[in-house]
Amino acid sequence: SDTLNPAVLEEIMSQFDQRFPHTEFDCLIGEEEDVIDLLQKERAQIGLTEARDSYPTDIGATRLPMQTRMAIYVSAGHPLAGQHETQADELHGWRELRLSTYLEREAPLSRGPVWSAPNYLLLLSMAVQGFGWCALPCALVDEFAASKSLVQLNVPGWPRSIAIDLVWNKRTPPGVAGSWLRQYLQDAR
CATH class of the missing domain: 3.40.190.10 (Periplasmic binding protein-like II)
Incomplete structure (x- = not known):
């Protein structure tokens, strides 16, 4: 994982x-x-x-x-990146990049547009490219995202352990x- x-x-x-x-x-x-x-x-x-x-x-x-700590990230050029705080409901107006395993039993209901990938490294790549927001492991972002390519959003309740x-x-x-x-x-x- x-x-x-x-x-x-x-x-x-x-x-x-x-x-x-x-x-x-x-x-x-x-x-x-x-x-x-x-x-x-x-x-x-x-x-x-x-x-x-x-x-x-x-x-x-x-x-x-x-x-592990998970946080919500967007690319540095994403419109949400400049906000001081983002409410969870605001996220639903933007594309979510979501984990979707090959054998996922039941896709969770979405409240906005969604793109999915089977692992977090692919989701990280999609987020860096500016395709949407994503919950990612903080250590994975620290290790694999180029400096300042992703911005951690300040969303109430996040980051999460x-x-x-x-x-x-x-x-x-x-x-x-x-x-x-x-x-x-x-x-x-």
Whole structure:
């Protein structure tokens, strides 16, 4: 999931490389339902997703101690970028750039025009290009958006802290390397 701070991912990969230098590592990008599908199809051994209350019975989950911050962004040239404060209702007059996974069960109702993409990095790119406003992980913006290309809007209730769940397929638990990775994530702060 792109909700994991890129600095945390970098540290995980460095530690994994030191401990398991000859183990194949395949880092897949997916969000929400797509992560669950990758686990159920045994394409992935563990996954990260925005926390939720319940999962399918074959999926194990644990809440990670770390959280990610999400904020609403627009390109520096967007008309909303110059406002001191933006009310949530004002956003509906502008195009929303929304996460839409491949296996999304039910699209949320929209109150304005919407473009969607299956991951946050694509949404970030669309926002930088000025196509609309978008809720994005702050760490992803800090890492991948060019300096001052995006403006964080001052919207009441934002930014928000989002809990992250570590998930796995109960029928095919991870091996030694996957178990180490799972424990590392559970201990990370």
